[in-house]
Amino acid sequence: MGRLALSRRCPIPGRTASLVVAFALATAPASAAPTDALQGEQWAVAPGTVFDLPGAWALAAGAGVTVAVVDSGTRLDHADLAPNAWTNFAEVPGNNVDDDANGYVDDVHGVDLTTKGAAQDLHDGYGHGTHVAGTIAAAANGRGVVGVAYRAKIMTVKVLDDQGGGTTGGVAEGIRYAAAMGARIINLSLEGNVDDPRMRTAIEAAAAANALIVCSAGNSGVNVDQQPVYPVAIPASNVVGVAATEPDQGRSLPDFSNYGRLTVPVAAPGVEVISTSKSGGYEFKSGTSMAAPHVAGVAALMASVAPHLPAAELRAQLLQHATRGSVPVSAGYVDALGAVLAASGTASYDRSQPPSLRVLSATRKGRTTQAQLAVLGAAGSVARIELRLDGRRVAQLRGGRTVLNVRLRNRAGRRLAVYALAADGRRLSRASARVRTLRSGKRHVGTGGGIGGAVWVG
Amino acid sequence: MGGLSGASGAAPSPGPARGRGAALKRARRLLGAATVASLLLTPSPAPGAARTITMSGASPAQAVVADLAYFYRRERADAPRFSLVGGGTGIGIADAARGIVDAGLSGRGLEPGDPPGLTFTPLARSAICLVTNPANRVPNLTRAQLQPLVSGATTSWAQIAGAPRRDAIERVTFDVTSAARNVFLTTFVDLATPLAPATTYTASAQVRDHIAATPAAFGYVDLEFARRLHAVPYEGVPCTRATVADGSYPARRTLGFVTRGRPAGALARFLAWIRTDATARRVIASRYVVP
Structure with a gap:
């Protein structure tokens, strides 16, 4: 099946198909495609959808890429997330010292920007961040679900409290932290109405550090070109906005999904998505919050096959190789295989x-x-x-x-x-x-406008 | 940094015993030191300063702009850096409209459905060529032959007069938002002609590579991307720079820059250089036709 999928969109069919397979053998994990227990419930990762993930897995699994989940925290001891938790090895756990001199004490697996307190409490009391993290990088370990980039590492940047509320100041600081600590992809399944200039400058700083930011489009069912929500409406060469699609091969937008032919370039699976839950099990959620991590995962796959591709080029390839359709977004449906193939063959001008x-x-x-x-x-x-x-x-x-x-x-x-x-x-x-x-971190915590997770409660 | 104060201090006048050669040697040495000093003292651009011209969009335009940027930077000591990425015409126009890039690279002029307030600046005149694999040198295609070829009524190369191959035709096309597809359909295909299923791509390089690797393929690409393929003459007119220039080849298009309002600053200077500089015009003429 994987071979058929590869040859379908392979830029040089026939003769080149063997080259692609050889490449896959050289870089992909030796094991076969993941077969986790609940994978049958994950319509987005199944063959036959426009998302087209199984073919991409023959080329990449996200190894070597860190994805920051700027959200409500993560259940780090979840059996499907623990293997892929990012670790800051320059920090000594629990010694109450900022060992790596980055302004944050004991930021071993990430940072808690919901409080000005020095300690990092990354637990997820809301369940949003844990769900997002699982979609991106749940481990391929034979149990539960499998993430889009199942060998990527998840950096937890907690900006939403146990009620799912946060501030733009905290998000801006979270983006800066993630980029400074080496995240290549930053997932923002968040939406708010305040255009905080600090979020803009943080996104610029992330661009300079070559980090791609994937944002949910929001769940109000509106045209974001006319009624902007943030951060998705911030214009930047390293920002990709994502609308949600339904489980009909991933081709229809649900009523709740925001859209916009200028502001929102792509759509990806975001309805009835099963992923990791804060209780340690699994649960279904819908929302553009669930669509963005699918794209963040694909971006991680792209970055793993093209580690030196600039963030702007990653975005351009993701958009150019999206499958065009009738949905009101500027590029189309994210095509995981097309995007990863394109990234692997792109010679960056820069x-x-x-x-x-x-x-x-x-x-x-x-x-x-x-x-x-x-x-x-x-x-x-x-x-x-x-x-x-x-x-x-x-x-x-x-x-x-x-x-x-x-x-x-x-x-x-x-x-x-x-x-x-x-x-x-x-x-x-x-x-x-x-x-x-060095000024101590968490200065922006609790400041700015309100912001929350973009999950649909219908 | 200690060496800098010496370099910027007053140079002693050469003594009479040293002669002209020694003085020249010292002057050269001081000039060298001063140059190094000035390099070191030149403030680096502030973060975020407009020292990079950013563009995204159509890959055919990207290739020629990359060449132009090379010569521009070689000729101008104060030239900015360039950041060029693909994405296709639609993304280039959307990025320009939102201010994500300084200019969108477009494979077409502006259309009524495009965002308001945009300006199109022509870069080069190009064409969409009908193409086959180099091993299948079809001598000519007429409009009458093209309709069943596109609709799928013609299934085999054996049905095309003069085609060396006899096997089934494999059609390749661009996605619906492509500027190249729009030129192809409006120039070659009757409104009443249905479109047969075809392998669909979003980028010119993909179409070129597919046809180059598939002996029975038929498709269309930008003039520059037709080099490694066989460009089939249409109604006896070859797809070349000469026939684009004299207007005899019908599927012509203009590549250009899309900007929010009129181009300004460093971008305006670059576009003016493209319009007036002899080297720039030679670069364009090496791939396309100067507008």
């Missing part, structure tokens, strides 16, 4: 440009300096990256990466300069930034 360095952030706490750097353009031509604090060389990093997180212990200064060097020592690019004193 990667052909001369390399250019950017300092995304530079902070110090005591004698520890931390920085996040981005290499735009041909990162592969950068052999080394040299760091100087106040003119003094303090570190040299291996090149070839597009985003680098650096922590320098016993090194402090006021100005950070970074140099990208070629293998022969030529200086390819330079950037500098003032090193700011």
Whole structure:
């Protein structure tokens, strides 16, 4: 079945089909396609829908990609989620110390932005985030359900309380945290009416860190082009809005789903979706909140086969290879196989440009300096990256990466300069930034407008 | 940073014993140091500053704009970076309308259903070529032959006069939102002609690769993407830059930039360079026809 699906949309049929299969064998897990106990209840992952996931699984499972779930927390000990929980190995659990000097204490599996308290309580009292996380990355372990990107890691960024309420300030801080901590995909199954500029700047910061943001379109049944809801209506090259589809091969939009031929580019399964529940079992939910994680999962599959593809290019490929239909969105139905195939064969224009360095952030706490750097353009031509604090060389990093997180212990200064060097020592690019004193996290918690999960209670 | 103060300090005048050569050597050395100093002192652009021109949309336009951007950056020391991604014409126009990109790359001019307030700036004149696999060099197609070919009434290449192949025809097409499909249908297909099922793609490269790998395939692609395929003459007129330029080939289209309002700033300067610079016009002429 997988082979048939591959050849159906393979860009070079016939002769190339064997190449695609060979590629799949080289990169995909050795095991066969997942067969979890409740998979029969997951209409979205079955063969024959326009979502077309089984073919994509022959190419990728999301390994090596971190997806942030900015939501109501996660039941981390759920048997289907525990294997794929993201871990911050620079943080020592339970010592009440910000070991990695990122402004957050004990953020081992994520961060709790529903309270200004220093501790991180990631438990999900609402059940929304646990459901979303399972759709993205429930493990292929023979039990329960299987996630779209069943080998991706889930970073928990809790911004909704036990009643499902949150604030735009908390969401903005959550986006920044996720991007700074290395999430490649950020899922926002959230909607609100307030256009908080901090969410816009946070999304810009995530773009600089090469993170793609997948947003639910909202559940009011309105045209978002005319009645904007946020964050989906924020225009950015790294934001993908998602409408929901019903279990009729995934082709119809339910009445509750927002839409918009400009603002909402894609549609994906979002009705009667079974996934992990906060009780430790499984439950059905409907909403664009359930559609967005399907797309976040596909984006994770794409990122796993094309780790250096810029977020804007990931979005463009996702949209270009969506299946066109009569639904009122700008691109169409997400086609998992088409998108993953396209990502695997895409040569990014940006990667052909001369390399250019950017300092995304530079902070110090005591004698520890931390920085996040981005290499735009041909990162592969950068052999080394040299760091100087106040003119003094303090570190040299291996090149070839597009985003680098650096922590320098016993090194402090006021100005950070970074140099990208070629293998022969030529200086390819330079950037500098003032090193700011680290301010403790959670400053934006509880501020801004209200925001909530986009689950449909019909 | 210590070296910078020396580089910016006053240079001592050369002593008479040193001679002209030594003075030149020192001047060169100082000039070099000053250059390094100025490079180091040049402030890097502020985050978010408009130092990158962003575009998304049609892949045929993307290819020629990538070439233009290369020469623009080579000729202009102060040229911005470019960020070019695909997505297709529809996404390019939507992104431009929402301000996600500076310009959408479009395979067609603006239409009544497009968002209001947009401006189309022509880039190049192109065409949609009828194409077959290079191993199936069909000598010509007429409008009368095309109708049953598109509708599925013609099922085998044996039914097409002069076609070397005898096997079943495999039709390839673009999705319904494609600008190329619109040109194909409006130019070659009668309104009364039904459309047979066909393998459908969203990107020009996919169609090209499918036809290049499928000996019995028939489809259509942009002029630039027809290079590796056999472009079938239509009513005796070949699909070439020359026939696009002289207007004899009918399936012509204009590639261009879609912007929200009139182009401004760095983008306007780039578009003006495209319109006036000899190198830019040569780049366009290497793939398409200068408008």
